[in-house]
Amino acid sequence: MAEEKSHTSPRFLFPFKPYSIQEDFMNALYHVLEAGKIGIFESPTGTGKSLSLICGALTWLRDFEEKKKLEAAQLLEHHVPQQRLSQDPQNPSGVDGKVSEAKASGAELDWITEFVQKKAERDLIDKLKDEELKRKRREERLEKIRNNVQLKYALKRKRDDDDDTERLIQMSGEMVTSKQAETLDGEDESFILADYESDDEKKPKDSGLSDEEDLEEEHVTKIYYCSRTHSQLSQFVHEVQKSPFGKDIRLVSLGSRQNMCVNDEVRHLRSLQLINDRCLEMQKNKRDDRKRSEDEVETLKRRRKSRVTCPFYKQEQMQSLRDELLVEVKDIEQLVQLGKEMKGCPYYASRFAIPPAQLVVMPYQTLLHNSTRQASGIKLKGQVLVIDEAHNLIDTITGIHSYKVTGSQLCCAHSQLSQYMERYRSRLKAKNLMYIKQILYILVKLIHILGGKVGQNPNMQKIFQDGTELQSINDFLFRAQFDNINLFKVQHYYMKSLLSRKLFGFVNKYQVSVSKPNNIQDQKVSKTAALKNFLQKLNEKPTGEVILHEQGEDIEEEQPVMASPMMQVEGFLFALTSTNKDGRVVIQKQGTVSQSSLKFLLLNPAVHFAEVVKECRAVVIAGGTMQPVEEFKDQLLLASGVSADRLLEFSCDHVIPPGNILPVILCNGPSGQQLEFTFQKRDKTELLDECGRVLVNLCKVVPGGIVCFFPSYEYEKRVYTHWEKTGLLTQLEARKKIFQEPKKASQVEQVLSEYSRCIQHSSCSLGLVAGGLLFSVVGGKMSEGINFSDDLGRCVVMVGMPFPNIHSPELQEKMAYLDKTLPKTDGKTPGKLLVENLCMKAVNQSIGRAIRHREDYAAIVLLDHRYTRSNILSKLPTWIRARTKAESSFGPALGAIGKFFRDKKAHGDAK
Numbered sequence: 001m002a003e004e005k006s007h008t009s010p011r012f013l014f015p016f017k018p019y020s021i022q023e024d025f026m027n028a029l030y031h032v033l034e035a036g037k038i039g040i041f042e043s044p045t046g047t048g049k050s051l052s053l054i055c056g057a058l059t060w061l062r063d064f065e066e067k068k069k070l071e072a073a074q075l076l077e078h079h080v081p082q083q084r085l086s087q088d089p090q091n092p093s094g095v096d097g098k099v100s101e102a103k104a105s106g107a108e109l110d111w112i113t114e115f116v117q118k119k120a121e122r123d124l125i126d127k128l129k130d131e132e133l134k135r136k137r138r139e140e141r142l143e144k145i146r147n148n149v150q151l152k153y154a155l156k157r158k159r160d161d162d163d164d165t166e167r168l169i170q171m172s173g174e175m176v177t178s179k180q181a182e183t184l185d186g187e188d189e190s191f192i193l194a195d196y197e198s199d200d201e202k203k204p205k206d207s208g209l210s211d212e213e214d215l216e217e218e219h220v221t222k223i224y225y226c227s228r229t230h231s232q233l234s235q236f237v238h239e240v241q242k243s244p245f246g247k248d249i250r251l252v253s254l255g256s257r258q259n260m261c262v263n264d265e266v267r268h269l270r271s272l273q274l275i276n277d278r279c280l281e282m283q284k285n286k287r288d289d290r291k292r293s294e295d296e297v298e299t300l301k302r303r304r305k306s307r308v309t310c311p312f313y314k315q316e317q318m319q320s321l322r323d324e325l326l327v328e329v330k331d332i333e334q335l336v337q338l339g340k341e342m343k344g345c346p347y348y349a350s351r352f353a354i355p356p357a358q359l360v361v362m363p364y365q366t367l368l369h370n371s372t373r374q375a376s377g378i379k380l381k382g383q384v385l386v387i388d389e390a391h392n393l394i395d396t397i398t399g400i401h402s403y404k405v406t407g408s409q410l411c412c413a414h415s416q417l418s419q420y421m422e423r424y425r426s427r428l429k430a431k432n433l434m435y436i437k438q439i440l441y442i443l444v445k446l447i448h449i450l451g452g453k454v455g456q457n458p459n460m461q462k463i464f465q466d467g468t469e470l471q472s473i474n475d476f477l478f479r480a481q482f483d484n485i486n487l488f489k490v491q492h493y494y495m496k497s498l499l500s501r502k503l504f505g506f507v508n509k510y511q512v513s514v515s516k517p518n519n520i521q522d523q524k525v526s527k528t529a530a531l532k533n534f535l536q537k538l539n540e541k542p543t544g545e546v547i548l549h550e551q552g553e554d555i556e557e558e559q560p561v562m563a564s565p566m567m568q569v570e571g572f573l574f575a576l577t578s579t580n581k582d583g584r585v586v587i588q589k590q591g592t593v594s595q596s597s598l599k600f601l602l603l604n605p606a607v608h609f610a611e612v613v614k615e616c617r618a619v620v621i622a623g624g625t626m627q628p629v630e631e632f633k634d635q636l637l638l639a640s641g642v643s644a645d646r647l648l649e650f651s652c653d654h655v656i657p658p659g660n661i662l663p664v665i666l667c668n669g670p671s672g673q674q675l676e677f678t679f680q681k682r683d684k685t686e687l688l689d690e691c692g693r694v695l696v697n698l699c700k701v702v703p704g705g706i707v708c709f710f711p712s713y714e715y716e717k718r719v720y721t722h723w724e725k726t727g728l729l730t731q732l733e734a735r736k737k738i739f740q741e742p743k744k745a746s747q748v749e750q751v752l753s754e755y756s757r758c759i760q761h762s763s764c765s766l767g768l769v770a771g772g773l774l775f776s777v778v779g780g781k782m783s784e785g786i787n788f789s790d791d792l793g794r795c796v797v798m799v800g801m802p803f804p805n806i807h808s809p810e811l812q813e814k815m816a817y818l819d820k821t822l823p824k825t826d827g828k829t830p831g832k833l834l835v836e837n838l839c840m841k842a843v844n845q846s847i848g849r850a851i852r853h854r855e856d857y858a859a860i861v862l863l864d865h866r867y868t869r870s871n872i873l874s875k876l877p878t879w880i881r882a883r884t885k886a887e888s889s890f891g892p893a894l895g896a897i898g899k900f901f902r903d904k905k906a907h908g909d910a911k
Helices: 020-035 049-078 082-086 095-105 110-147 149-183 230-242 272-291 294-303 315-327 332-342 346-352 364-368 370-375 390-400 407-427 430-449 473-480 487-497 499-512 520-538 565-575 606-615 629-640 685-701 713-726 728-735 745-764 809-821 830-847 890-910
Strands: 038-042 223-227 251-253 359-363 384-387 403-406 467-472 583-590 592-602 618-623 647-651 661-666 705-710 737-740 772-777 795-799 858-863 885-887
Touching (some): 020 618, 020 647, 049 230, 223 364, 230 251, 230 359, 251 315, 315 332, 359 364, 364 384, 364 606, 390 606, 390 629, 390 830, 403 407, 403 565, 407 565, 407 592, 430 487, 430 592, 467 809, 473 583, 487 499, 565 592, 583 809, 592 809, 606 629, 661 890, 685 728, 685 795, 685 858, 705 713, 713 728, 737 745, 809 830, 830 858, 858 890
Parallel strands (some): 038 647, 661 858
């Protein structure tokens, strides 16, 4: 660990002497945080972006805290000079304004003015003292935990003793009440909706935490860091651990209950929504038990077997776990393991740790979804936000706030809610019945829009005219005939009553209790079968075929199973409360009512990002490839109300020497055939043959592995089949072993392992087959997040340009929206620029897979003459664009590629 003494960046702690581009990055980052700006940072993979972010941001935080501490000490020492109060920007017409008025009028109120001023001084002094006291207590407590090993052992012994006592009590309770529990399993009150007597639009209370658990601890200045995937977050935490700040920083990792729950009874449910529901139900049981007498609790336990509380949701254990994770940096896996050892809930312990934390690490969804952000206890006011891997930020925000509901889900939700109402009609208050009937009416109208009727199997209701329509929100509500219903009140009712969760509990209970098994084993089988049957119904295809997660399939590649179709309906109805101009409703009719769907499409992601930008002190949007940057500025930042002078762009070159990369645009193939893979031409036999001949020649001169990207799975399959028939595939196999990217996520690791072994083996052998050829897909499993470093990716080939489907109704609506809201650029409409940008973002992500560190080298071959156009070339990453050569003839291009690798081999041999 050493502090860099260079005059350009004297303040940054860095584990080694940083590259000049890393110093530039950290200086620009420091300026953005200090000046409260919004920065767009592009730093290619392999340039140490994560370490630069960590050291730059945490150095600023260290300096900021020191400065704040010094100012507070000075204020306390000098007892707040009066002129400082008079210059308070938050109080321009405050005390001094009143003083001048009093003097001007000649009123004799000097003693009142003096009293008010002194009171303001005393209040500020008291606040500063209080903050200083809290800070010292927090640091002393954490230091005590860090150093006092005996305290840890004492707490562990106490936990073990508590566990033994609890186990004995539980065993004795089971012996006494087991028979009674079987006979007294009556109506489950937890399914009944609470009385709903008022339409007041009060802010709903957070159902997750009780009053005593809602710790009103003041939030210190902190940095919120978010990225897309769990693995990226873990990798970032490990970088922090290795950094100079690893021993001192207070870091907290946030995740979903699915990743952080340590209660085996809850974890085995697998579905995220099921896990959430079970967790909240256990908390509710615990809170209810605290409010009742011991006799009432015992009576309820005998009556309800399901009335279980979570053994890990205990205040003392969670507070101890919170302190432990603040003392030493831990990723989610380490936190979960510690939670198991300490018998405390990591999910809530991490949330309790947010206020005193200096660095909070979390996934995109936690930050970008307002209700999730609030439920997690995240307060952005005056804080710093770093969004990493942000190249798809616009698409992510759009996806999070777009909702789709199928005809099958609508019919299922209507059926379930109707049965629920009939079963509990006599126990529901008038207001509950009124809202349930409103929701049933809405469901009927939504099903009717898809051409269906309630009470009939949606799989059997045929749609005679397929098609896709898009409507504004207002037009859709008018067409659906519930424009007179106040959806804001319906939304409030959903949130207050927890209708979706209670409905699922009712459905699950009803499915389980259809038949009463005679023995315990049968009961287990019955419950499993019932749940599987229920989930199958949610996933039914209209043909009657059921999607099951058989062996060999990875559940993670599918969308998370929704616990209840009503939850999908709820999200869709919430989306309809958006402003009319910000979204559209997509009505898609196909095959049957079950297959058909309604989707809310968000057109303006800035409306949700504006909330984030408005509150934060500074925002950093970073990525390896951020081109084209104009898209972020126009659609996300300027549209969020950010002024142009608050924006700062930073892009750095790669750390590799210029001679370590050879980007080539091939305009023609070996036989002179022009390479133009437009939708109209790409299936022509002569173009497919020419593409095959290009690859055969590249396999002759490129060592190690070649990764070849195609625009889609379908096109890759078409090309592969054609080459099989013509014999070109045999020629390729004579040079390199061929691998294909699988569609299933569960098979990706296996294919990559085999590809890697093949490359390693071929580097040691002297046979004709040298290396591997991997066929991948743009936007597929291997185009992002996977490194093809060194021999795994000596050459990346991009076949054609992966433009999106221009005939997609959703894309056309987005283009039309941008054309209305943004001006033309260089004579091009924003809609056309969107299509270009979507294509080039996908290209940039794919070709960036090869160069991963300073000593790496690779060739990048773009097979399409359209890459030479200035508007396309300008959208390549700066470090690639500056070195790109366009070749009209194939011979010189192949010669340059061959020489590139011969020179690298000679250089390696010389070493």
